[in-house]
Ligand code: OSB
């Protein structure tokens with residue numbers, strides 16, 4: 001459906017996490033995220049730039065997203081006439097990298113167009129293969145193993161279908177052995193966030209005895225080829241996260257056998273158009289996918305729910321209840337999880353959760369209306 005982007009509002013918000021979140025690249029206590037609102041004919045669509053506070057997961061961070069959106073992405077689309085949200089991504093494709101910033105605006109336009117057409121976002125992106133999304137949780141590195149075991153117990157009791165734990169050298173084999181001793185039959189996986197190198201092959205092979213569902217991104221963030229060698233040596237399937245920023249890279253990784261599973265993150269690949277392409281490549285090759293998370297606010301979370309209704313999202317994703325992250329989310333009601341460990345996609349137009357504008361105003365630290 002044709003629309004014109006009349007105005008873009010950038011907001012930076014601050015939200016403390018309920019519990020700190022630690023990965024192999026560092027600890028996060030508080031999130032600072034950039035929200036993108038696109039306005040057309042009195043209707044607004046919302047997106048979130050899903051980067052972290054530091055350029056440690058990838059090269060983007062909160063402030064780079066702000067500047068790229070303001071100086072490069074917004075000028076490319078403001079006042080532009082679009083016949084479809086599918087045309088948005090191409091308008092910023094001459095910008096190298098910065099896909100999370102670009103993806104934040106792109107996703108906002110899909111939400112806008114869905115609302116203009118009065119249909120749920122999941123339907124608008126071609127999803128709906130399932131409306132009940134299987135959910136897992138990602139549990140960060142803890143101060144002690146008993147603390148980790150306690151957290152796993154809590155999440156399993158809440159119904160979550162699989163547990164992912166973060167690992168790094170010094171917090172891996174011995175920790176997973178203890179987890180397996182206490183929880184022999186749970187669906188378990190580990191995410192290294194690029195903490196290892198090929199010199200660690202023998203060490204990583206020791207993970208095979210724990211029958212993990214997969215190991216996520218063990219090697220460097222841009223090293224698809226190294227993962228080919230590691231996957232050939234492991235029984236445990238490799239899932240790539242950081243390495244896959246486009247459908248083309250997904251196709252290469254699958255063809256070279258660098259992985260057997262893909263994690264798709266909306267921001268990492270630059271929005272819904274590319275996320276769908278990655279999904280289609282994986283599906284055509286019989287590779288299952290799941291939806292990754294970036295500690296999103298309710299806006300990014302709701303987009304992830306819509307994405308997870310595409311047919312090849314057959315594995316439980318890192319999309320979980322708002323209350324695991326926030327005492328008060330920026331959507332009300334927040335995202336909730338059923339006792340079966342699922343999230344139900346609703347039938348409301350757009351991403352389907354009302355924004356809590358009072359709360360958003362209170363936690364906004366920076367706002368800019370363009371033009
Ligand atoms: O690698 O999946 C990751 C969080 C921040 C950065 C990278 C990752 C993660 C997570 C958390 O694992 C997923 C979530 O609960 O949002």
Ligand code: MG
Pocket residue numbers: 191193216217241242292
């Ligand atoms: Mg990951």
